[in-house]
Amino acid sequence: MTTHTQQSRYPMAEKCLATTHEVQNQPTELVDYNLFSTDTALQESVAREGGSWGLQELNDFGALTGQRDYIELGYLANENKPALHTHDRFGHRIDLVKFHPAYHRLMETSINHGLHSSPWSQPRTGAHVVRTAKCYMQSQIEAAHGCPITMTFAAIPSLRNQPELAAVWEPLITSRHYDPANIPALAKKGVTIGMAMTEKQGGSDVRANSTKAYPIGSPGPGELYELVGHKFFVSAPMCDAFLVLAQTEKGLSCFLLPRWRPDGSKNPLQIQRLKNKMGNVANASSETELRGALAWMVGEEGKGVKTIIEMVSLTRFDCMMGSSAGMRAAINQALHHCQHRSAFGKRLIDQPLMQNVLADLALESEAALTLTMRLANALDNGDQEHDSNLIRIATAIGKYWICKRTPNHAYEAMECIGGSGVMEDSLMPRLFRESPVNAIWEGSGNVQCLDVLRAMYKEPSTLNAYFQEVQRSRGENKYLDTCIDQLYRALQDTSQFEYNARTLVDQMAVALQASLLIQAGNTNIADSYCLARLSQTGAHHYGTLPKGVDCTGIIERAALKR
Incomplete structure (x- = not known):
């Protein structure tokens, strides 16, 4: 055994013991860059299609989304999948999906910057162009959370078919305040909207849907119904309300279904399980059952599609x-x-x-x-x-x-x-x-x-x-x-x-x-x-x-x- 008083027979081995090689010929991490100012085609397309007024806004958003810490949010949101909690510890049905804080940060950024609503809340020439450019950059960082952002954005034209409902819900939908709390929508400053169309037996053939809608009082547009049935793909089940399809006596109709009833009680839209997806994992998709869930008819009865x-x-x-x-x-x-x-x-x-x-x-x-x-x-x-x-x-x-x-x-x-x-x-x-x-x-x-x-x-x-x-x-x-x-x-x-x-x-x-x-x-x-x-x-x-x-x-x- 060699002691500290003895000279080593292998001096180079001791000298280089902790250094096996030098890392060379490897790229650096692609971080800390501006997703807008570095993208020639995107800049040209925004200017060409009428969004020149938003160039500075887009440049600022590109700088935000390219930061190292912000890019890391995409990794964290996907490494920590959402988890379903059907009941609280006291046995109350809550149907709560919990997300990693990184997901909420991404949602907050999207909503704060109007990716969910700006063409409706601030309509002008190029509004859709600028909003699309922002979404294009944000999606490069993390795509899955874009699902509830997209559905919230897309719900407005359909909801406007029922003006009295739009008058109540549209200000909450277009608000730039993100509130993920599992509480009634009217107690919030801002809400998100989901969609539930497909069922097990039909998939894309929504006319095969079997969910039934029963009028509580008078039937027809804007009236309250109770929905009984199931939905096989409900994306973003933590949205505050959903546009859904259900059958009435006059055929397939569209409804706005909130997660909470107007009286503050939980609406019986019950999550059965979260989908185990191969991709898009930062966002939750679910199977649900509707056990007399309260919903308002949107648009003409029998014209849901x-x-x-x-x-x-x-x-x-x-x-x-x-x-x-x-x-x-x-x-x-x-x-x-x-x-x-x-x-x-x-x-x-x-x-x-x-x-x-x-x-x-x-x-x-x-x-x-x-x-x-x-x-x-x-x-x-x-x-x-x-x-x-x-x-x-x-x-x-x-x-x-x-x-x-x-x-x-x-x-x-x-x-x-x-x-x-x-x-x-x-x-x-x-x-x-x-x-x-x-x-x-x-x-x-x-x-x-x-x-x-x-x-x-x-x-x-x-x-x-x-x-x-x-x-x-x-x-x-x-x-x-x-x-x-x-x-x-x-x-x-x-x-x-x-x-x-x-x-x-x-x-x-x-x-x-x-x-x-x-x-x-x-x-x-x-x-x-x-x-x-x-x-x-x-x-x-x-x-x-x-x-x-x-x-x-x-x-x-x-x-x-x-």
């Missing part, structure tokens, strides 16, 4: 926005990694094959953002016939296409990072698990495609609006011109419309994105997108851009401007 579809349309828009945000978050991570990681003698971002992948991912991200922000502009101008018709058909097109493209986009970005991107302390696993959610929520891909066909059949003016939009770029790119002509021909044969619906909507989506990119004015982005998406046939993986694409220019545009 017509009443609630206004809410559904806006939630579908936010699904499209959320998936676009997921793409931006993914390409940010991939670009940051490849800028700081070298292999085989040079940085990954300088290697031609990696450039092909990164540029392709960046093109997809900017195309998604461009379509999303154009429809935000259309929401601001919904009183104009063209934009109203465009919203009707293009929301379904965009929701289908963008949400469908996101999962593989997240995977490819993860592959750019390699093994480190698979680790749970990276953002990528959360982005990957989140990526299928928006494609399924609020109507899956098939539902969206069928909705496009329904719009074309029942409201031909919507298809006219679509072609008016894409024709604005006629003559600017030969590939787009060919695609438009092919679409016209495809629409002549209606014999296999439903069978071929996905193929048709795929073409409509890519043509619309190509046209909007051309109108946006960046020639490199527009020409590259048309070449990549319209000049080739068949399915292609990301990273198969054809010869002639300026990958370096695309990457430089997408890279964070720090």
Whole structure:
């Protein structure tokens, strides 16, 4: 044994005992950056679509959401899932879902900055554009809490079908005060609204719903009913009230169902369990039973789908926005990694094959953002016939296409990072698990495609609006011109419309994105997108851009401007 008086036979071993290696060739954590000022495409789209008045506000919000401590909230909210407490310790039914403080902080930020209400409480040109840009940034930090924010935002148009209810509830809904307390809504300064449509036996086929509504007194709009039945997917069960569908003698109708009765007693909307979701885990989704739950009818009796579809349309828009945000978050991570990681003698971002992948991912991200922000502009101008018709058909097109493209986009970005991107302390696993959610929520891909066909059949003016939009770029790119002509021909044969619906909507989506990119004015982005998406046939993986694409220019545009 060597003593302190003896000289070691291995002096270098003792000297280096605690130092096995120096960490090199690894990127830093992507934190402390401004999500707005570093995003060229987002800044341009806000200005282009009428939101220039909000640039400073958005820059301030981008600085807030990019802070290290704020980014950490997203991790904490997802690492600490919500927990259901059906009863208190004395045996009283409480149906309380408890969340980590990080979740409440995210909710508070969203509500304080008007992500749930600003176009309704402060309507002006570009209000939807600025609100969408804020949501786009906030969703990159944490997407799941956006569910109650979206539903609260989307509830207003449906609720306005019943003016006397809107007069009571709208000031609470649009308030910028977040109050998560499990108490009656009228005792709060601000509330959130959820939605409960689907049941076990029907899913998207809500006309198969079996929940019954029984009038307490006189039947009809604005009157009180008791609801008996179940709901299989209730997202954000801690919302203060829900828009739900139930059957009356005249058919499926819409109701506003609060968690507490007007007399202060608990409404018997009972949570059976929380859904064990693979993604979107920071937010709670639940199964519930309605045991005579009190609710007010909203809108015309028997016209519940017509009443609630206004809410559904806006939630579908936010699904499209959320998936676009997921793409931006993914390409940010991939670009940051490849800028700081070298292999085989040079940085990954300088290697031609990696450039092909990164540029392709960046093109997809900017195309998604461009379509999303154009429809935000259309929401601001919904009183104009063209934009109203465009919203009707293009929301379904965009929701289908963008949400469908996101999962593989997240995977490819993860592959750019390699093994480190698979680790749970990276953002990528959360982005990957989140990526299928928006494609399924609020109507899956098939539902969206069928909705496009329904719009074309029942409201031909919507298809006219679509072609008016894409024709604005006629003559600017030969590939787009060919695609438009092919679409016209495809629409002549209606014999296999439903069978071929996905193929048709795929073409409509890519043509619309190509046209909007051309109108946006960046020639490199527009020409590259048309070449990549319209000049080739068949399915292609990301990273198969054809010869002639300026990958370096695309990457430089997408890279964070720090």
